[in-house]
Amino acid sequence: MKKVKVIKIDVDKCNGCRSCEAVCSAFHAAPKYSSTNPERSRIRVLFDPLKDIYVPVLAGEYTEAECNGRDIYTIDGKQYDECSFCRASCPSRDLFKDPDSDLPLKCDMCEEEPPLEEPLCVQWCLSDALTYEEREEEGEEEEKPEEMEIGLESLVKKHGLKTVKDSLARLAKG
Amino acid sequence: MRFAETGINLEIDLSRGSIEKEGTDPGLTELHLGGLGTNARMLWDRVPPETKPFDPENLLIFSAGILAGTPAPGANRTIVSTFSPQTLLMAYSIMGGFWAPELKFAGYDKVVIRGRSPELVYLWIHNDKVEIRDASHLKGKGSLETAELIRQELKEPKAQVATIGLAGENRVYFASIEQGRSSASRGGIGAVMGDKGLKAIAVRGTKDINIAQPAEFFELCTEVLKYIQHRGENPIKGVPPILAGLGSPQEMSLHDEQWHTASFAWGNARERRKNFWNEEVEAKWKETQDKTVERLISCYNCPMKCGGIITHPKLERYMMKCYSKLTYTMAAMSDLDFGFRIAGLAQEYGVDGYTTPQVMAFAVELYEASILTDQDMPGFPADNEERFFYLLEKIVRREGIGDVLADGVYWAARKIGKGAEAYDHNTIKKHEQIPIKLGTLNPIYYLMWSTGEKINITQIEGQIPQAPFPTKEEREEFVKDWIQVPKEEIKDFVLNWGEPGTAFPNFPTPEATCELVEWQETMHYIDDATGICAGLSSFPIKPPYHIHNLPRLISSATGMDIDEAKLWQIARRNRTLIRAINVRRGMRRADEKPPEDHWKRRFPEIEAKLLDEYYKFKGWNNEGIPTKETLEELGLDYVSQDFEQRGVYKEKKAKAAKSTKSQKPATKRDSKK
Ligand code: SF4
Ligand code: SF4
Numbered sequence: 001m002k003k004v005k006v007i008k009i010d011v012d013k014c015n016g017c018r019s020c021e022a023v024c025s026a027f028h029a030a031p032k033y034s035s036t037n038p039e040r041s042r043i044r045v046l047f048d049p050l051k052d053i054y055v056p057v058l059a060g061e062y063t064e065a066e067c068n069g070r071d072i073y074t075i076d077g078k079q080y081d082e083c084s085f086c087r088a089s090c091p092s093r094d095l096f097k098d099p100d101s102d103l104p105l106k107c108d109m110c111e112e113e114p115p116l117e118e119p120l121c122v123q124w125c126l127s128d129a130l131t132y133e134e135r136e137e138e139g140e141e142e143e144k145p146e147e148m149e150i151g152l153e154s155l156v157k158k159h160g161l162k163t164v165k166d167s168l169a170r171l172a173k174g
Numbered sequence: 175m176r177f178a179e180t181g182i183n184l185e186i187d188l189s190r191g192s193i194e195k196e197g198t199d200p201g202l203t204e205l206h207l208g209g210l211g212t213n214a215r216m217l218w219d220r221v222p223p224e225t226k227p228f229d230p231e232n233l234l235i236f237s238a239g240i241l242a243g244t245p246a247p248g249a250n251r252t253i254v255s256t257f258s259p260q261t262l263l264m265a266y267s268i269m270g271g272f273w274a275p276e277l278k279f280a281g282y283d284k285v286v287i288r289g290r291s292p293e294l295v296y297l298w299i300h301n302d303k304v305e306i307r308d309a310s311h312l313k314g315k316g317s318l319e320t321a322e323l324i325r326q327e328l329k330e331p332k333a334q335v336a337t338i339g340l341a342g343e344n345r346v347y348f349a350s351i352e353q354g355r356s357s358a359s360r361g362g363i364g365a366v367m368g369d370k371g372l373k374a375i376a377v378r379g380t381k382d383i384n385i386a387q388p389a390e391f392f393e394l395c396t397e398v399l400k401y402i403q404h405r406g407e408n409p410i411k412g413v414p415p416i417l418a419g420l421g422s423p424q425e426m427s428l429h430d431e432q433w434h435t436a437s438f439a440w441g442n443a444r445e446r447r448k449n450f451w452n453e454e455v456e457a458k459w460k461e462t463q464d465k466t467v468e469r470l471i472s473c474y475n476c477p478m479k480c481g482g483i484i485t486h487p488k489l490e491r492y493m494m495k496c497y498s499k500l501t502y503t504m505a506a507m508s509d510l511d512f513g514f515r516i517a518g519l520a521q522e523y524g525v526d527g528y529t530t531p532q533v534m535a536f537a538v539e540l541y542e543a544s545i546l547t548d549q550d551m552p553g554f555p556a557d558n559e560e561r562f563f564y565l566l567e568k569i570v571r572r573e574g575i576g577d578v579l580a581d582g583v584y585w586a587a588r589k590i591g592k593g594a595e596a597y598d599h600n601t602i603k604k605h606e607q608i609p610i611k612l613g614t615l616n617p618i619y620y621l622m623w624s625t626g627e628k629i630n631i632t633q634i635e636g637q638i639p640q641a642p643f644p645t646k647e648e649r650e651e652f653v654k655d656w657i658q659v660p661k662e663e664i665k666d667f668v669l670n671w672g673e674p675g676t677a678f679p680n681f682p683t684p685e686a687t688c689e690l691v692e693w694q695e696t697m698h699y700i701d702d703a704t705g706i707c708a709g710l711s712s713f714p715i716k717p718p719y720h721i722h723n724l725p726r727l728i729s730s731a732t733g734m735d736i737d738e739a740k741l742w743q744i745a746r747r748n749r750t751l752i753r754a755i756n757v758r759r760g761m762r763r764a765d766e767k768p769p770e771d772h773w774k775r776r777f778p779e780i781e782a783k784l785l786d787e788y789y790k791f792k793g794w795n796n797e798g799i800p801t802k803e804t805l806e807e808l809g810l811d812y813v814s815q816d817f818e819q820r821g822v823y824k825e826k827k828a829k830a831a832k833s834t835k836s837q838k839p840a841t842k843r844d845s846k847k
Pocket of ligand 2: 248250270271420421422471472473474476477478479480481707708709710
């Protein structure tokens with residue numbers, strides 16, 4: 001059995017406060033809480049008040065190439081921006097990329113020892129737009145790559161293994 | 175490295191078109207904290223009293239509070255400071271929303287504007303890149319429209335935009351600076367922005383804000399959040415619903431408007447309608463509100479929802495905050511639907527939701543009294559609501575009578591003459607006040623209305639109950655968890671209030687009144703420096719921020735070592751400095767009075783005694799001027815030296831009594847257009 005962690009998002013309850021962004025970026029700062037910067041957050045709220053659109057999105061997988069084409073949703077007569085509901089850190093947009101290194105950001109459900117009761121964004125969302133659930137599912141627990149690996153992988157994909165290796169070797173010497 | 179603040183200000187000279195980045199002096203942070211405090215210091219140092227509000231040398235300062243953008247809940251305020259064309263004194267208006275955090279993320283604490291651009295421009299701040307851009311295509315555009323156009327042309331949907339509407343461009347004395355769901359409205363700061371030829375400031379930032387002691391700071395923030403949650407689950411018992419919770423008054427969600435509609439005066443601050451609120455009205459207004467308020471919305475990093483998205487079949491969507499829901503409705507003696515309709519338009523034009531309805535109600539009264547006639551107002555409609563729309567259009571364009579009214583009630587009354595002055599009965603220091611007319615003098619409010627430098631009661635009052643609790647048990651219950659009081663003795667006020675012999679105006683004693691007023695005011699001055707929303711701090715009863723947790727919060731964020739006494743002292747220093755700025759501009763005791771009819775029963779002797787006591791308590795002389803000793807104790811020696819040089823202490827009473835009365839309005843100082 002494997003544990004599945006779910007953040008339930010109720011867009012109708014979101015008030016656009018961006019507390020989730022603030023707290024996420026603070027948690028992932030090094031040292032922890034030493035800085036805040038929503039641009040580094042692994043949850044972003046896409047909003048357009050004049051259309052009454054509020055969509056909290058959690059950062060998902062890094063993708064090397066964008067999809068073949070884009071999607072645009074209309075729900076309840078409101079037209080959402082292109083790819084509004086996609087979680088990918090994707091070359092087509094600047095969402096979920098570290099503003100300094102450009103490395104992809106990915107939600108880790110606030111990986112922590114001992115584990116948090118709930119991810120921090122859920123804890124800080126007093127409007128209950130974000131709620132948390134855990135459930136068991138058939139299947140093997142997957143080995144999760146470390147944050148560093150995700151970053152390195154994306155660098156390798158971008159620049160090729162050799163360039164990354166060379167750069168690392170140079171850095172190690174310096 | 176600087177903590178909580180960025181340590182960098184942007185200095186923009188619009189006359190020369192220059193942009194400079196200036197490192198700030200950490201010593202000033204120690205003395206004034208930030209936000210309003212450091213703004214005031216800048217205005218004292220750089221704008222002499224001879225400079226008029228519409229001189230290019232006047233500064234317009236946009237400042238983030240020192241905690242803005244940190245995880246401290248509700249720390250999101252932008253404090254805008256300048257000199258007001260209406261009061262001719264210092265104006266500082268404060269807005270929530272998202273602008274201040276974005277400025278900090280871009281790497282700046284303040285944007286300081288001086289000079290005047292010959293053409294309409296806007297400022298674009300994107301991290302290190304700062305440009306002055308042409309705004310001629312935005313001339314006359316509404317506030318939401320402008321913000322949207324700027325975002326589109328910059329291809330930056332996440333840019334935060336503070337902008338003026340048509341009213342600011344036309345230098346209406348109560349023009350606001352609008353920022354989507356929030357605005358800095360009081361004192362005519364939008365007119366100063368317009369005078370400078372600055373349409374908007376757009377900002378986008380992707381940098382870090384650093385915290386000095388992260389673990390401690392974050393723990394304190396979490397405690398604050400938990401307390402907010404606790405207060406949400408435990409509204410204050412025994413007070414009207416509108417006063418029971420946190421935030422700005424929760425008027426976007428609450429339907430019960432008994433308190434505002436029955437206690438505040440309607441029309442031109444004329445009529446109290448104590449029986450207005452009944453089931454029928456409640457049902458009708460509820461229907462209007464439920465149809466119109468589509469979603470409740472917040473400011474940056476705040477769980478309260480003081481704003482609403484307004485959808486109305488006759489209007490484009492807009493965002494509204496708290497009390498402007500009622501100001502137009504009540505001024506026009508109309509209903510809620512009208513309020514929603516006209517407020518949306520007024521915000522697009524960018525005018526203050528407090529002052530504007532009153533100026534218009536004043537004009538309607540003058541018309542009804544035949545002081546203004548059809549000659550002054552050609553085509554003035556017969557329909558009441560239409561009249562308000564008519565006046566709004568005239569005012570924001572400064573067209574015909576609108577040109578006179580655009581200076582606000584005080585100046586307009588004097589220009590119109592023919593007895594119009596008598597209809598100016600709700601201004602203090604030339605500034606329109608909340609329309610409240612009550613029975614017996616309330617000593618606490620008397621001092622707040624008279625002496626508050628903000629000249630706006632909501633920025634002075636706050637966390638003390640407005641009426642006594644009827645029973646002893648309720649009083650005891652209330653003080654049990656009243657952790658916010660600075661000293662235990664303050665609780666006596668609530669414990670005693672309601673006992674025999676505790677009626678106004680002899681209760682509370684002048685000494686107790688001074689303590690209460692000073693406490694309320696101090697908390698506001700702290701908020702205005704930190705950038706924490708008053709709605710979570712100085713304004714509601716039992717707020718999550720208070721004098722006992724703020725020192726640690728500020729210390730752990732900034733790395734400074736500030737205890738309660740030191741924080742109180744900083745607030746006192748800032749407060750005194752702002753008083754000094756206004757004193758240097760001629761404000762004296764004679765200006766410190768609420769409108770004559772503010773209370774039906776006035777007590778001149780008690781009032782004089784209250785003012786005497788309060789001045790003494792504050793360390794000011796009998797004219798309300800901070801004494802040399804007070805200034806030196808606060809490290810404001812340069813102020814006392816300036817006062818001595820100018821002979822401020824030696825003035826004869828007679829001259830002092832004339833005070834700001836002899837001044838001229840700011841309109842004619844120069845003709846730009
Ligand atoms: S914290 Fe909750 S309400 Fe606030 S923006 Fe995030 S999801 Fe929306
Ligand atoms: S309490 Fe209300 S006004 Fe204050 S920051 Fe929160 S949402 Fe904004």
